Amino acid sequence: MAEQGMKTAGKGAGRRTPLTREAILEAALHLCSPEGGGSLTFAKLGKELGADPTAVYRHFRDKDELVLALTDLLIAEAVELASGPNQARGHWRETLTDMSMAIRKVHLARPALAVLCAVRTTASPTETESVERIIGLLHSAGLPVIEAAECYRMLLDLTLAFVQVSATWMMLDPQAQAKDDAAWAVKYGLLPADRFPLLHQSSARLTELFRDDDAVFGLVLETFLDGVARRVARAQDER
Amino acid sequence: MAEQGMKTAGKGAGRRTPLTREAILEAALHLCSPEGGGSLTFAKLGKELGADPTAVYRHFRDKDELVLALTDLLIAEAVELASGPNQARGHWRETLTDMSMAIRKVHLARPALAVLCAVRTTASPTETESVERIIGLLHSAGLPVIEAAECYRMLLDLTLAFVQVSATWMMLDPQAQAKDDAAWAVKYGLLPADRFPLLHQSSARLTELFRDDDAVFGLVLETFLDGVARRVARAQDER
DNA sequence: ACCTGAACACCGTTCAAGT
DNA sequence: ACCTGAACACCGTTCAAGT
Numbered sequence: 001m002a003e004q005g006m007k008t009a010g011k012g013a014g015r016r017t018p019l020t021r022e023a024i025l026e027a028a029l030h031l032c033s034p035e036g037g038g039s040l041t042f043a044k045l046g047k048e049l050g051a052d053p054t055a056v057y058r059h060f061r062d063k064d065e066l067v068l069a070l071t072d073l074l075i076a077e078a079v080e081l082a083s084g085p086n087q088a089r090g091h092w093r094e095t096l097t098d099m100s101m102a103i104r105k106v107h108l109a110r111p112a113l114a115v116l117c118a119v120r121t122t123a124s125p126t127e128t129e130s131v132e133r134i135i136g137l138l139h140s141a142g143l144p145v146i147e148a149a150e151c152y153r154m155l156l157d158l159t160l161a162f163v164q165v166s167a168t169w170m171m172l173d174p175q176a177q178a179k180d181d182a183a184w185a186v187k188y189g190l191l192p193a194d195r196f197p198l199l200h201q202s203s204a205r206l207t208e209l210f211r212d213d214d215a216v217f218g219l220v221l222e223t224f225l226d227g228v229a230r231r232v233a234r235a236q237d238e239r
Numbered sequence: 240m241a242e243q244g245m246k247t248a249g250k251g252a253g254r255r256t257p258l259t260r261e262a263i264l265e266a267a268l269h270l271c272s273p274e275g276g277g278s279l280t281f282a283k284l285g286k287e288l289g290a291d292p293t294a295v296y297r298h299f300r301d302k303d304e305l306v307l308a309l310t311d312l313l314i315a316e317a318v319e320l321a322s323g324p325n326q327a328r329g330h331w332r333e334t335l336t337d338m339s340m341a342i343r344k345v346h347l348a349r350p351a352l353a354v355l356c357a358v359r360t361t362a363s364p365t366e367t368e369s370v371e372r373i374i375g376l377l378h379s380a381g382l383p384v385i386e387a388a389e390c391y392r393m394l395l396d397l398t399l400a401f402v403q404v405s406a407t408w409m410m411l412d413p414q415a416q417a418k419d420d421a422a423w424a425v426k427y428g429l430l431p432a433d434r435f436p437l438l439h440q441s442s443a444r445l446t447e448l449f450r451d452d453d454a455v456f457g458l459v460l461e462t463f464l465d466g467v468a469r470r471v472a473r474a475q476d477e478r
Numbered sequence: 479a480c481c482t483g484a485a486c487a488c489c490g491t492t493c494a495a496g497t
Numbered sequence: 498a499c500c501t502g503a504a505c506a507c508c509g510t511t512c513a514a515g516t
Contacts, residue, residue: 018480042509052482054510063509064415119407120415123425128435135437149441153448154459161400164407168358176303176359186362196367198374202388209392220393224459226466257499281490291501293491302490482515489508496501 019051021059021069028070032110038171039112040067071117072124078106079130092137092232093225099134100159100221107163114167118160138228142236151228158224166213184210258290260298260308267309271349277410278351279306310356311363317345318369331376331471332464338373339398339460346402353406357399377467381475390467397463405452423449 027048030036037044042063046053060066082102090098107114131152138148169177188207193200209216266287269275276283281302285292299305321341329337346353370391377387408416427446432439448455 041507043507054483055481057510058480064418068418119404119411121419121422121426123422128426128430128438132435132438135441139437145437145440146444148437149445150448150458151462153445153455154462157401157404157455158397158459161404162396165358165396165400165403168403172358179303179307180360183360183362187360187367191367196371198378198384198387199367199371201384202374205385206388206392209389216392216396219389220397220463223390223393223466223470224463226469227462227464230465230469231462280488282488293502294500296491297499480516482513484511484513486511487509490506492503492505494501494503497499 019049019055019059024049024056024059024066025069025073028066029073029110029113032070032113034111034170040116067113067116068120068122070113071120071122072126074106074110074113074117075122075124076126078103079126081106083130092141093229095134095137096155096225096228097221099130100155103156103159104163104166104217107160108166108170111167111170114163115171118164118167138232142232142239144235147231147235151231155224155228158220162213162217162220166217169213181211258288258294258298263288263295263298263305264308264312267305268312268349268352271309271352273350273409279355306352306355307359307361309352310359310361311365313345313349313352313356314361314363315365317342318365320345322369331380332468334373334376335394335464335467336460338369339394342395342398343402343405343456346399347405347409350406350409353402354410357403357406377471381471383474386470386474390470394463394467397459401452401456401459405456408452420450 024045028040028045031040031044031048032038036048040063042053042056045056049055056066060069078099079102082099107118135145135148135152138151139145143151172180184207188199188203188210191200191203199206263284267279267284270279270283270287271277275287281292281295284295288294295305299308317338318341321338346357374384374387374391377390378384382390411419423446427438427442427449430439430442438445
């Protein structure tokens with residue numbers, strides 16, 4: 001990430017209007033995106049707002065309060081994105097996939113925030129309604145309510161866990177990233193075919209998947225949902 | 240984490256023997272465990288070794304080199320732990336479960352390290368042999384080699400992703416943890432049964448699972464492996 | 479009532495000086 | 498050859514002083 005100042009937002013040099021919560025949140029959200037600089041610090045936030053860095057403390061008690069407020073915005077964005085095209089009634093599998101992908105997309109557009117909020121919980125009411133709907137969908141598919149809730153929970157955690165890893169990787173400094181890439185090349189690149197025949201055979205595919213986090217997550221999601229499908233089938237047999 | 244100095248290891252006050260790579264690694268590993276203080280900084284490492292904090296730079300180029308060396312130790316420990324009781328020949332499902340659980344256990348015993356290394360790759364030869372063996376097991380079960388390699392990759396990423404989340408949560412400062420707990424209680428505790436009938440019905444189970452990361456991961460692993468089993472069954476049908 | 483700016487504790491890292 | 502200690506850049510945060 002470049003050490004340059006950026007005046008992309010509609011503010012900057014001649015700030016005179018007093019700071020507002022909304023202006024701070026907007027600026028912070030922008031800083032968390034790669035285009036906005038890709039990291040969230042009080043110094044950068046102050047520069048972006050054209051104010052003293054510590055001025056933010058007048059509106060948020062500490063950085064954690066700021067992060068939690070940003071988290072609510074992110075969740076709202078994800079819920080909106082997921083409930084866009086396919087309305088209330090789709091197949092449960094599509095709906096779960098859409099939800100998961102929406103959460104992933106919204107987070108990975110702001111890695112610097114994702115890394116701070118993917119393990120957190122906020123009590124946003126927007127989300128609650130969406131959860132009720134999804135549990136309902138799984139229940140309609142044949143799963144007992146408790147099991148439907150479990151599946152929802154698993155999928156949410158699965159999605160956020162992979163988000164956390166991808167975002168952490170994105171936030172890693174380029175030197176460390178390069179070292180990892182090199183290690184990977186050594187590891188699966190030049191394996192003696194006689195000692196590691198199977199790895200040798202599959203090394204092309206493994207290399208393909210190496211830094212394609214989206215592809216790996218896609219595969220994991222499919223496999224996991226196959227497992228959920230088996231639960232659904234089992235529940236239907238028992239009735 | 241207490242701000243106290245600790246002289247738990249067999250060193251401390253009167254160091255005279257010169258620093259070695261091994262002594263540094265041992266001390267660092269200890270610092271990363273909850274009993275050892277739970278965080279890895281040069282200041283603490285220096286105190287633990289009874290040396291100036293910057294003395295470590297004579298043996299590791301920077302913190303990242305130290306972390307990567309520690310990662311290799313962790314991987315070796317996991318491989319050893321996993322290949323303990325059940326020898327080469329077990330059912331593939333048990334073997335995969337053992338491997339996953341061993342990786343999880345070894346990492347979560349040092350959250351401060353896990354948080355730094357769960358997304359990293361090192362080229363440790365110890366690991367490579369274990370991977371070849373596991374792909375072989377899945378291949379014997381009926382999966383084509385490429386697909387066996389994919390399943391291995393998915394499971395490893397799945398395991399490390401959940402490790403990363405659990406470790407990040409453990410490293411969160413207690414105040415933030417308390418806020419999350421409170422948010423959760425608000426969210427699923429007092430939901431109006433008329434507006435959220437399904438969530439209301441399952442709130443007991445959801446609360447039960449809330450901070451029980453091990454339980455959630457156990458469920459996810461089972462469901463994921465059900466998905467892998469389906470792949471295996473499908474592959475056998477095609478022959 | 480809100481903002482500024484100096485100050486502090488805590489990170490990783492560098493480098494000249496010690497033995 | 499290895500270690501020490503002062504110094505620096507960069508974090509979040511506090512607080513007295515400004516308007």
